[in-house]
Amino acid sequence: MTEQTAEATPFWLTENFAPVHEEVTATDLKVTGTIPSALSGRLLRNGANPQSGWSDHWFLGNGMLHGVEIRDGKANWYRNRYVKTPFFLKPDADVMESLGDMNMSTANTNVIHHAGKIMALEEGHWPFVVDDQLETVGPNNYAGKLTGPMTAHPKTCAATGEMLAFAYSMMEPYLTYYRISASGELLQVEPITVGAGTMIHDFNITRNNVVFMDLPALWNLEGIADSGLPIVWDESYGARLGVMPRNGSDKDVTWYEINPCYVFHPLNAYEDGNKIILDVCRMEDAMKPGSEAPPMLYRWVIDQDKGTVSETQLDDRVVDFPRVCDTVVGLKNRYGYAAAFAPNLPVAAGLIKYDLDSSSSSYHDLKGGQGSEAVFVKDPAGSSEDDGWVLSYVYRPETNQSDVVIVDSRHFDQEPVATIHLPVRVPAGFHGNWVPDGY
Template sequence: MKANRVNHVEPTIAPNEHPYMNGAWTPNYDEWDATDMEVIGEIPSDIDGVYVRNTENPVHEPIGRYHPFEGDGMIHAISFRDGKAEYRNRFVRTQAFMAEQEAGHSLWAGLMEHPRRSIRPGWGAHGNLKDASSTDVIVHAGKILSTFYQCGDGYRLDPYTLEQFGMESWTPLDGISAHPKLDERTGELLFFNYGKYEPFMHYGVVGPDNAVKHYIPVEIPGPRLPHDIAFSENYTILNDLPVFWDPELLKQDIHAARFYPDIPSRFGILPRYGDPSSIKWFEAAPTYVLHWLNAWEDGDEVVLDGYFQENPVPGKYEGAPPELERMMAFLDQFLLQPKLHRWRFNLKTGETREERLDDEILEFGTINQRIAGRRNRYCYSAVPKKGWFLFTGVAKHDFDTGRSWALDLGPERYGSEPAFAPRVGATNEDDGYLVTFVTDMIEDRSECVLIDASDIEAGPVCRIMLPHRISSGTHATWAHGEDIRAAAARDAA
C-alpha cells in the first residue's frame, strides 16, 4: 500500500462512553491519500467511477448532549478505473468547521439542546445549528455536493482529488435539505428546503450547467420535517407527513418531534417545472418515511416506493445512557420498523392506493440510478443492526418475480449505504456492482467491498484494504467516470 497522511485535525473531545463516539462510530481525524492498496481478490477492469460516502466526525467537545448527526462532515471517496483504485478522505471545510477551528472549541449546541445554548447564530430549519454538511452526498455537474439534513449550505468538492471549492453559489436563503435528487437522464438536480416560517417549504431545479432554472414556494400547513423527495420522468413528489415539531413547544423554541396519527400523510405531485398552483395533493395512511426508493409513471398513476415506518416516534430506548434514551430510539430501525411500501397516486381521480412490498425491516435503499424516474425491477436495501444505527448486510429485491436475497457481511462487520455501479458496457439493469465501505471491528480495519449485483449471495468480488478504520456514517453515492469527465470537458470549454 502507498498511503500518505496529508493532514491531522487535533480534537478537543475528552474520553467518554458516548455510544456514537466510540466503537464503529469512533471519529476520524486523519486525512489520507492511498493507492496500490492491498486487495483480496481482483479489482474488476469494467468498473469506472467514484464511490463517495459522508460521515460524522466531531472534532470539539460538544455543548451539552451530542447527537451523531451533528458531527463534522468528512468525505471518503474511492475511485476506480482500469482495474485500479485510489482512496482519499477530507473534512468538509464548511464555514462552521473553519470558525470552530479558529476558536478551538464548539460554537454551536446540538439537536438535543436549546438553541440559546449556541454561542453564535447558526443554520437550518431548527435554527442555530452547526452547518456540518455531514448527512448527504451526491455528484452533480461533475462535482460532489455535500449537504446537512436540516437545511444548510451545499459544499462542492472534486470527486477525484477532494479539492474543495467552498459553498455552493446558488444555495437559497433557506438552504438546501439533504437528498437533492439527480436525474441522470437530463443532468438536472431537484432540491427542496423547509423551515419554521411561511410558506414552510420551497422546491427548485438546477440544470446540468449548475445554474438554478426553477424555484417556487410550496405552501403547507406549518413547520414540517420532510427528509427526502422523489421524481418520475415528468413529475416531482413532495411530502407533508404527520411527524413534526410539537407546535406548542415550538413557541418556546423547543424542538420535540411528535407523531400525529389522526393526520393523514400528504403527497404533493407537480410537473418538474410546475408553479405552486399545479401541485396536486394526495392523502395516504399516516406514517413517516425517511427515504424514498424510486418513482415512475404508469398510465394515469404516479407510483412511489419507499420505507414506511410503522412506529415513527418510538419512545425511549431501554438501556441507553442517561439522557440519550430518545436519541438512541430514533436511531434504532428495529424500533422505527421501516418496511418497503408502495403508493399509487391517480392523477385523474385523486385516489391513493397502497401496498406492502416486504415485511422485513430495511432502509437506505438504492437502485441502478441510470433508470431513476422510470420503473425499476431491482432494488438493494441496507439491513440494519438491532439497537444500532449500523448496517450488517444487503438485501436485493426483484419486483417482477417477488423474490429476494440477502448477504450478511459477517460478525462485527458494518457496511455503509450501498451504491450501484453499472458495469462498463452493461445492458441489463442489475449488470454491475454494489459498492460499500465495511468496518471490521474484529480486525480493526476498514475496506471497500465490491459485490456482483446480479448474485449478491456469492459474496464480495474483491475487498480493498483502506489505510485506516473509518467511522460509520449516513449516506453514500456512486458517480460514473464518463459523466465526471464529460462535465470537466464542458467546464474547460
C-alpha cells in the same frame, strides 16, 4: 458541550460510530480478488464526525468525507477529509443556532455530483463544493439564486439530467421546490403551501412529476428534550403526498391523504399510466418518545383518476438506504438495493437486492461485517438494468479496520469479486455515491 458520564454516552459516539480525527491519505491499497476494469472513478461517503468528539445528536456532527479511487483494476488511494465549512472553522459554534446563516453547514449527510461539481450536503444550509481529492472549495449558492437551504437528497433525472430538489424551513415558506438544469443553472424556485414546518428529509421524482411527503414530524423546540432535535411527532397534523408537474407551481399540486407514518428514504418512483408507483422505506413514526419504529419496504400507488392511495407492505425485514441504478431514477425500475439492518443499530448486517417484478430478493451476507449504503454502479458495457456492481464500505470489528466490498449484482448472494482493504476505520455514516471519471 453537554456533560455526560461514560454510561450515558449515546450510540453515535461509541464503537464504530465514534468519530475519527486524523485525516489520512493511503495509496496502493491491498486488494483481495479482482477489481472490474470497467470501474473508473471514486466511491465517496459522507457522515457526521464531530471534531470535538461530542455532538448532541447523530445528525449534528461535522461532515467527513471518505473516498476510494479505483481505476484500471487498482485501488489507487483512500483518503478522508473534513468538509471545512465556516461551521468547521468555528469549533464552538452551535449548528442549531446557525440555521439562518447558509454558510454554517455541517455538510455531513450526502455527497453527490452534478454539472461538473462534487457537493457535500445537509438539509439546513447551502451545498459545499469539494474537489476530486476531497478538499473543500466553498459553498454553491447557484450564482446567488439559492437564498435558502437545500435538501441533502436532490434527484438527478435519468432522462434529462436536470437536478430536482427542495428545502424545508421552520418559517414560511415551509417548503420550497428547486429545479436545476443539466448544466447547473437554478431555473425555478417555487414556494409550496403546507400546513406547518415539518422535517421533510427526502422526496420523489418521476418522468413528469415530483411527489412531496408532508408527514407529521413537526418542528417544535420542545422536541429537543426527547430526541436532541427540535422535532415532535404529532399525528393530528395528518399525512399526505403532493403531486406536482416538474415545471409546475404551487397551484398545480394535488394532495392525497395517507396513513400517518414517516419516510426518511424512498427507493424510487415512476409513472404507470395515470398511476404513480412509489417504493419507500416506511416507518410507523419518527422522533416519538419511547418508540423504535423500524423502516420496512412498502409500496404506495397513487391513483390520480380515483384520488386515492393504496399501501402494500413488500418486505418485513428492517431495511433502509435504498438505491436503484442511476439510469432508472424516476423511471420504471425492476431492481432495487438496500441495507438490511443489524439488530438495534443502523448498520447493515447484509445487503438485499430486490426483484420487484417477481417479488423476490437475494441476500448478500456481510459475515459479521457492518456495512453502509449499497451504491449500485452500472457496467458501461452492460445491457440490462442490473448489469453492474454494488459497492459498500464495511467495518470489520475483528481488525478495527474497514474494507470496500465490490459485489457483482448478477451474482448477488456470492462472495465479493473484490475486497479493497483500508488501513483505517471508516465510521458508520450516512450517504454516498459513485463519482465516475469525467463527471
